[in-house]
Amino acid sequence: MKITQTPRWFNGRVLASLVLFVVCASASQAQRGRYGREDVGMGRPIKTEQGFLFVDGAFVAPPYKIEFEDDSIRINGEDYAADAFDLSRYSPRSRGMRGDSARGMGYRGGGGFHRGEPQATVEYNPLWRLSREFSWLSHGAIFILKQENPPLILWPTQHGFDLLETLIATTEQPVNENNVHDAVTSDEDRETWRDLVANFQATPAFLSKATKLVDEMNAVEIDAERQHAAQRLGEKVSYPLTMFALVLVVIAVGHLLTHAQATNLQIDDPSTRETIKKSTVVSLIIVGLMSAIDLVWTLVAHQSGTMREMNPLGSRLIADPVQLIAFKIVITSMSMGLLFWLRDLPFARRATWWCCLVLTLLTVRWVTFQSLFV
Known part of the structure; x- marks a missing residue:
């Protein structure tokens, strides 16, 4: 009887294939966990001293610690219900599948994408997308939250600079809250801008932080001119x-x-x-x-x-x-x-x-x- 021995190179390829299969399976499981319901809106707390955060017309002094739950936002230890703000902009339909493709295409919890089969879409939590945009605070963004209005995000290097100058000027004389930057086009955002300017009370923490930034940007502008x-x-x-x-x-x-x-x-x-x-x-x-x-x-x-x-x-x-x-x-x-x-x-x-x-x-x-x- 003739006995056929399996070549060594064949055993090596089989072993390599098994290892690759295990790695891919682990990555797929991690991907499913990323989009799983239990992880939507959850993540590490955002901790930063950069940027500006306003909630209902008041400046929140840094350092910031922002935590997200399934139905609430905790800002420096104070809880805010998710339904207190208009988060319709963060829904999958209104954003035109912006963000991760799995959210818009429908992800099967059982093991991937399959054509011709019904796919159960993961329940989407807009707080997950909001938490990602909140991370822009660490890059100097201006974040304005007003109840029943969508969040307004500005950048100091753009029209946010005009807002900071306007808020600083409120400490010296009344300002025209209707003077909204032309780049702010949404009616809700313009209302958020006007409400903040009209009711804002500048604190020493805000004046110290905002005046320093405005002076630096003015110096850069003067130097450029x-x-x-x-x-x-x-x-x-x-x-x-x-x-x-x-x-x-x-x-x-x-x-x-x-x-x-x-x-x-x-x-x-x-x-x-x-x-x-x-x-x-x-x-x-x-x-x-x-x-x-x-x-x-x-x-x-x-x-x-x-x-x-x-x-x-x-x-x-x-x-x-x-x-x-x-x-x-x-x-x-x-x-x-x-x-x-x-x-x-x-x-x-x-x-x-x-x-x-x-x-x-x-x-x-x-x-x-x-x-x-x-």
Whole structure:
């Protein structure tokens, strides 16, 4: 009798298939548990200190702890019945099967989807969807709950910023509650907005949190507007200033090469010394013009966000343009005045020549940089 032995590779494949079947079965069971009735609306509590939460016209101070049951919401230890709010937006029909596909298609508790067989749809709890949207609080969302109205969710970076500014303004003077942002189109949402503004009483916790956020966003907006204005100014002055600097660089290079040797020598001839002194004055004029070009381009580049000042002293002053301009004018004028007063001395003439050379190289660098954007 011949005995056939099963190959080892066959046993390995059978074992691998069994393992894969067990894993898939476990995943399917977990998927069923996810959509099972006992898990709908249930989950871990939402804990965060971000965002803004208003309930029936009152601000709920953070930190937030929000828990969901099958028929209630617990916010910082206070229970609210689910039917107290209009959650019709979270029903499967009104949301057009938004969210998980199993909810809209019908999920069989016995083991998956089957064509041509009746499928029992899992009873849907709108609190499950609401709990997912409540998690947006951790991203800074503004959540407004009002009884018998649907929840209203706003974002500070959009129309929620106007709401926060309006609520802060209620502490100083009456505001027009009918001034609702155009992005809020639903009648229920507009009613929720108006009711909150009309009856809101600002608390110290709200003012501290909202004022800080509004100030930060205003600072960002002002900075963006300043950068945009600097970019427009740079576009206007870039071409003429580049051409002027280019011509000035050519003149400066010729001037430096012409008077390099005479500047660095001790000459006793009166007429030659007078010529050298005149060349020193020309060098000072070039230094002044190039310093002005450097100042204008530095301010435009920094305000538009295309440059970072590496000079430790300049980086402290550049945030205030007026202060930087005043400092630049005073220091440059004093330096040029001192060199002009000492222009008869050889070391002063040499210092002027080297200052002109350094400013020429700096202007060449600016011309090269600006030529990339002209």
